[in-house]
Amino acid sequence: MPTLYRLHRAALYAAVFGIAAVSTASAEEIIIGAATAQTGGLAPYDQPALAGLRMALDELNAKGGLAGKYTVKLVIKDTRSDTAQTATVAQELIDAGAKIMITPCDADPSISVGQLTQPLGIPTLTLCGSAPVLTAAVGDVMFGTYPADNVQATAVADFAIAEGKKKVFLLTSPDSTYTANLPEYFGKVFEKKSGAIAGRGTYTMGQPDFSAEITNIKGLADQPDLIMTAAYEPDFPAFIQQLRGAGVTIPVYGADAIGTPTVKGLGKLVDGVVYTAAGYAEPGSKLEAFNAAFTKYAGHAPESTYEVNGYEIGLILDQAVKTAGSDDPKAIRDAIAGLKDFDGITGKITYAGTDRMPLRPVALMRYEGGEGKYIQTMIPDAADVPAP
Amino acid sequence: MIAQQIINAVSLGGVYALLALGLAIVFSIVGLINFAHGELMTLSGYALLACLVFGLPFPLAVLVAVSCGALAAVAMERVAFRPMRGASVTSLLLTSFAVSSLLKVVFQNGISARPQAVAMPGWMTGAFSFGDFTIGVGPSISIVVSALALIALELFLRRTVTGTAMRAAAEDFNVVRLMGIPASRIIATAFLLSGLLAGLAAMLWVAQRASVDPLMGFTPVLKAFIAAVVGGLGSLPGAVAGGFLLGIIEVLLQATLPGAVAPYRDAIVLSGVIAVLLIRPQGLIPAVRAQRS
Known part of the structure; x- marks a missing residue:
């Protein structure tokens, strides 16, 4: 049965490459897991946001990584816009050693990830999920990033x-x-x-x-x-x-x-x-400069403000690791929660005193x-x- | 307002009828529920978008898009279903799911996961007043196109040799083959017709939704399947009746259900479908002979 044989072989390849993709990190590496939608209904939102985050991490890695010393390894897995699949890939990312988790632009899949990361204390940030019930539904590891x-x-x-x-x-x-x-x-x-x-x-x-x-x-x-x-x-x-x-x-x-x-x-x-x-690129603003830089990075202009929001997540993480002084997930979480008047691209971002949905301009x-x-x-x- | 809702219902029912007919034609001949029917719609939608982007005049763009749907259906039969001819119903069903998933991924990765706006000509969003109420141009076109397509199909099936052969094939394929009519031609024609119907339905669908996206085929094929089952699988008049019934029930429920119950609309519609099937297990207008490949 040649067809069946081919199928087996395909499955074997998939397994091998799957293992290769989640190989463990070296000492100064920090793994960020991104359980995001590359296909399905959330993909049009997750993809631009993820592109922004990727740009930030590439720039930070060029300068030595988060806080200048932890090189980021971003491991991305497709959730297919399905809540159950999101939980599955999140578990895979946790098993691969993710110390920070990024979740889709919607509350329901983000909560499903949060249920896995909360007991482990892994800080979890949604790309652009904006439901204010999201953070309370999970607990203290869950952060919104977009205006609620x-x-x-x-x-x-x-x-x-x-x-x-x-x-x-x-x-x-x-x-x-x-x-x-x-x-x-x-x-x-x-x-x-x-x-x-x-x-x-x-x-x-x-x-x-x-x-x-x-x-x-x-x-x-x-x-x-x-x-x-x-x-x-x-x-x-x-x-x-x-x-x-x-x-x-x-x-x-x-x-x-x-x-x-x-x-x-x-x-x-x-x-x-x-x-x-999340912001407007007035002439001379930081957002205008970002848009130009992003266009150079990605080969196309940002579609919306999800890109800059994703980029700011990178900056927030960098700041949090700096404050924490380590790559300990719990310390990073505490550092994000204590962020006050952080200078983002779109304006000042504050987590301190909120229920982890940021205060930021609209x-x-x-x-x-x-x-x-x-x-x-x-x-x-x-x-x-x-x-x- | 009641008259308005009736127009809404007929307009939606017409589109469902076209979709269900597309499924029913193929099922009546080869016993396959083609779940990739929705992707034929998506393909037609993208073809329309491409034509408009390249600056083709609107009527020509529609023509090209509908033909694309028809050709894609024939190609789909040739590539995916012909090698499976004679396979079990389950194998055929799984093949159609595979084709559907494959095309969805191709659309998502090859074009864009994001819906693409299709700028319909301004006159299509117009409305004209008729005594007390206004009728949108969109729904009117829906009704007219569905009616014309149904009449044309009926004429084709009744007045042409191929049409007669197809009706005969739906009743007893083997006898038709003994009469010297090539099976491949009948099957290809069935797919061609189903592709044409999918293309037409896609135009009406896109006109009402103003965008095409990789997953847009899912809902229509589901509705078409329900309509075809309610009408009687494999029965063409049944598919039309099922389509209109589904459209009418959906609009009436949407119009009349109080806010608190509204979220259960789909559940109520499907319960209605179960009720119909309990009373008439073969559907509203059963097929003359259930066909299995």
Whole structure:
């Protein structure tokens, strides 16, 4: 049976190369495990973020590694955007000796990794997972890096109120923490600041058809002047295509997950859509310099601010190892948790005093004529930010 | 508003019907549920995107994209399924899963894991008012295209020799071969038709979703499978009926379910499917003869 024989041989090769890929580290090496999605629905978010992290680590390695003495060996394994697979590869990375763990841009797989790293005290950082419940769900080893959902939602709500918006329709999906909670955080802030919730609707991720939901919006006696959603691609393009196709012109606001080339590529369809980013490259800013350096490094310009966020993770780790003075995971964890006003690329990043979701600025952006136009950067008042 | 929801339901049902028909045509002849049917859609979607990027006029781009779907289906049969001819149903099923996974990975690594925006012409996002309610151009096109495709297919199957042979093959393949009709031609035609339907469905799908991504074929093929099973596996009228029924149930539930129950929509739809199958185990309109390869 030649076919079967070939299969066996393939399996053998895979096993051999698999072992080769996870060979143990030498004395001055520190292994960072990256359980991230190279395929599947999270890949468009994980890949840019990982590219940024890789750039930071390459630069640091050229200068001797983390804190100038621990050469980083980044071991990357594909999670296929599947939560169970994420836990499997995380275990493999732990077995390979990872002292720091990087997890996908979503709460659920990140929590599955955290459950493995928490008992071992391995500091675990999500690339751009932004659900504020994420860190509490795991414990003290889990760190967010991107502006948290409740912070982003507060920034967008503050902006909508300042614009004079009065009634919002919230479109959520129970399928992920991000799509379920972010619009609700927005609703909380919006109501507190004298706005009203005109209605709520839900969708299933991957749902082909939004027509029924859109007809419901059109049928509301009390018409909203804003639709807030955390839907992202491919659901967001589908929703807005069908919304505009049904003749509804109510503005739609979202958050960071629609700050992507795909949504930008929708052109006139997304005119007026407000979203958030981790920063904005003003002329002369550090972010502008980063974007130029990244373009040189990767051969293409950054797609979003996920790249710079990934890069900043590298800087945070470098600083943490410096403070810890060793490669002991627990010391590194403590050092990250104590970080205060750390000078990143996008602004100051603080972990001290938070529940390990960083305090950092949020940039508000708006699509106009196929371009993302900068509105303003803000750090929302901590008192306004709703509890996770 | 009720009229509006009915239009929504028919529009979605039409797309599901096209998809289910694509599965049913192949199943009726070779007894294979082609789970790579969704990837034919993805391929057509990327073909449309490529044509538009290269500046082809929109109608021509659509034409090329649909043909790509059809040709890819024939190629798929030639490369993956012909060597498996005569194999068990399970082997065929696994082959189709393999083809599907392979294509997904090729799309992800070869093109991009990120969905690509497809800029539909402006008039497609327009809407026209009709008395009290507005009808979107998109859903109208969906309904018209589905109806035309169903009529054209029916004419092909009823009025041409190949069509007649295909209907006969669905009932008893061996007798058709004894009549001197080459099996390969019938099977290739079945795949060609299913590819055409996948291409058309892809155009309607992309028009409504404004982007193509490597995984976009998964949901439609799942819906098509459900529709085809509800309608009666291997039965073409059944596939159409199943498609419309599924579309109508989905839209009505989405429109009427209160917020607290809405997340259970898919569970309710699938429970409905089970209920239909309990009452009519062979589907709504059973195939004349169940075919096994």
